[in-house]
Amino acid sequence: MRKQFSLTVADLAAKDDRIVVILGDISVFLFNDFKEKFPNRFFNLGICENAIIGAAAGLSSQGFIPFVHTIAPFFVDRSYEHLKLDACYNQFPINIVTCGASFDYAWDGPSHHCYGDLATLRLLPGMQVFQPGSPKEIDALIRSQYNIGKSNYFRLADKPHDLNISIESGKALILQDKNADATIMTAGPLIANVLEACRDLNVNIVYFNTIKPIDKAVVSQFKHTRILVIHDAFGFYEAVSEIPNLNIAYHGLPADTFLCSYGSVPQIRKLIGLDSEGIRNTVLRTFGDKLQELPSIKNAL
Amino acid sequence: MTPDCKEIRKSILLASQKSGHGHIPTCFSIVEILYAVYSTMKHDPSNPKLEDRDMFILSKGHGSLGLYCVLAKFGYFKPERVHAFGGFQSDFGCHVDRLKVPGVEASTGSLGHGIGIATGIALAFKIKNSKRRVFAIIGDGESNEGSVWEAMLVAVDRKLDNLTVIYDNNQSQLRSLQIKNPAAHFEGFGCAVTQVNGHDVNALKNELLKKADTVKIIIADTVKGYGCKTFIENQYSWHRRPPNEAEYEQLIKELG
Numbered sequence: 001m002r003k004q005f006s007l008t009v010a011d012l013a014a015k016d017d018r019i020v021v022i023l024g025d026i027s028v029f030l031f032n033d034f035k036e037k038f039p040n041r042f043f044n045l046g047i048c049e050n051a052i053i054g055a056a057a058g059l060s061s062q063g064f065i066p067f068v069h070t071i072a073p074f075f076v077d078r079s080y081e082h083l084k085l086d087a088c089y090n091q092f093p094i095n096i097v098t099c100g101a102s103f104d105y106a107w108d109g110p111s112h113h114c115y116g117d118l119a120t121l122r123l124l125p126g127m128q129v130f131q132p133g134s135p136k137e138i139d140a141l142i143r144s145q146y147n148i149g150k151s152n153y154f155r156l157a158d159k160p161h162d163l164n165i166s167i168e169s170g171k172a173l174i175l176q177d178k179n180a181d182a183t184i185m186t187a188g189p190l191i192a193n194v195l196e197a198c199r200d201l202n203v204n205i206v207y208f209n210t211i212k213p214i215d216k217a218v219v220s221q222f223k224h225t226r227i228l229v230i231h232d233a234f235g236f237y238e239a240v241s242e243i244p245n246l247n248i249a250y251h252g253l254p255a256d257t258f259l260c261s262y263g264s265v266p267q268i269r270k271l272i273g274l275d276s277e278g279i280r281n282t283v284l285r286t287f288g289d290k291l292q293e294l295p296s297i298k299n300a301l
Numbered sequence: 302m303t304p305d306c307k308e309i310r311k312s313i314l315l316a317s318q319k320s321g322h323g324h325i326p327t328c329f330s331i332v333e334i335l336y337a338v339y340s341t342m343k344h345d346p347s348n349p350k351l352e353d354r355d356m357f358i359l360s361k362g363h364g365s366l367g368l369y370c371v372l373a374k375f376g377y378f379k380p381e382r383v384h385a386f387g388g389f390q391s392d393f394g395c396h397v398d399r400l401k402v403p404g405v406e407a408s409t410g411s412l413g414h415g416i417g418i419a420t421g422i423a424l425a426f427k428i429k430n431s432k433r434r435v436f437a438i439i440g441d442g443e444s445n446e447g448s449v450w451e452a453m454l455v456a457v458d459r460k461l462d463n464l465t466v467i468y469d470n471n472q473s474q475l476r477s478l479q480i481k482n483p484a485a486h487f488e489g490f491g492c493a494v495t496q497v498n499g500h501d502v503n504a505l506k507n508e509l510l511k512k513a514d515t516v517k518i519i520i521a522d523t524v525k526g527y528g529c530k531t532f533i534e535n536q537y538s539w540h541r542r543p544p545n546e547a548e549y550e551q552l553i554k555e556l557g
Binding site for chain 2: 020040041043045046048050051053054055056057058059060061062063064081082085086089090091092
């Protein structure tokens with residue numbers, strides 16, 4: 001996805017000389033071509049996220065369209081106030097593109113995890129929030145959103161899904177409609193696990209890559225069903241839950257704890273029940289006779 | 302003190318007394334700086350969005366009342382409008398809002414933000430090969446914030462000789478984290494540094510007009526509450542307090 005991000009931005013920059021790229025000293029090799037073609041619109045400013053967001057806002061104020069890029073926790077957690085004030089409050093829109101969110105860098109531990117990006121950024125007025133699941137999706141989302149006068153957060157994933165699905169930017173996609181009274185909603189690459197787990201079950205499946213604005217119309221189509229949000233971050237469930245009168249539950253990250261286990265993304269997913277087997281078990285249990293409490297996994301973390 | 306700067310201080314006192322808001326001592330420390338900047342840079346009060354104007358960013362956003370009164374003095378709006386300072390539905394908040402006040406280029410308040418935006422604007426002018434310049438005032442207290450120094454790293458690395466930062470050295474942090482030799486700090490970062498009396502308009506103007514080959518820092522030695530003995534002798538109690546009518550009369554007398 002990172003490669004697609006760089007290709008998409010380079011392609012757009014050839015036609016739109018307002019585009020500038022600012023890196024926080026990551027993905028530099030992916031932008032060699034961009035740097036060569038547009039040397040005065042490429043800046044690797046170093047490891048200074050607060051200055052990067054401020055500078056991007058300043059560039060935006062003069063008509064440029066900045067793309068800023070580094071690892072999720074450093075922009076979102078460290079520089080949240082700069083996003084809030086420099087970009088959003090000032091109405092100097094910028095495009096923020098991150099990698100490593102949730103536990104994509106599972107082996108690095110909590111300092112490099114970021115499960116709260118979607119939850120916190122969606123609270124900022126004027127900020128749109130996207131979690132594309134594949135290179136095709138990030139390409140479409142950037143092309144459709146980068147210059148609409150709002151700040152955009154694009155969360156890239158290290159392990160995209162490889163499903164052949166087409167989702168319209170800003171919309172949710174009903175992948176499976178069995179007219180069932182149970183519906184699963186998910187976002188981003190985890191859709192691959194969800195489909196593998198539930199394809200043969202009598203459940204509806206709805207896929208999102210736009211967290212804000214959430215597609216209320218599609219969610220509302222399923223408000224007469226019991227909804228289970230399965231997701232590997234915070235924020236998506238909360239966005240769906242704001243639609244009134246839903247019978248809704250969440251399966252995903254454990255509340256109020258850090259994921260301190262190292263390893264790979266599949267290993268952490270398995271640990272917290274987000275591998276295909278864990279998802280299937282949870283779905284079967286949740287949509288049994290009554291909504292059951294999920295077993296605590298805190299002790300295993 | 303020049304007559305114009307005295308008049309600006311009086312308008313600050315009046316707006317604060319009428320509105321019941323204001324960080325007056327910190328505003329008084331930057332009156333000459335603001336006056337010198339607006340006397341030097343290219344701008345047009347009758348056309349605040351003039352295309353090739355220079356830009357000023359008040360990074361120490363709580364000096365808002367000082368900026369409003371200087372903008373009024375230069376003709377951006379009538380001074381009476383500032384009497385609604387901090388009031389319900391007023392355009393003139395206790396921190397500046399670029400979408401409400403003509404001449405304000407960035408909304409600031411929380412410290413350590415305006416300087417990053419100013420750096421980005423200077424970078425934008427470089428990309429466009431524009432001769433436009435950017436000026437920013439930062440506070441010595443504000444410079445406790447790490448983001449100020451991040452911005453300096455970037456500004457020096459990018460040789461932003463179109464950015465001039467005036468450091469209001471009003472000793473506001475004597476009781477906490479004082480930066481004892483700011484010139485040495487900025488020199489260490491690679492900035493072009495000069496130091497002047499921050500209440501000498503001509504000295505400030507001379508420094509503002511000088512060219513440098515990288516980001517320029519003017520350490521402006523100032524006094525919180527300059528011009529009023531009451532403020533200077535009681536800085537902490539007056540940090541964020543408007544004068545009542547009797548105090549207002551006394552302060553006007555002290556200004557002379």
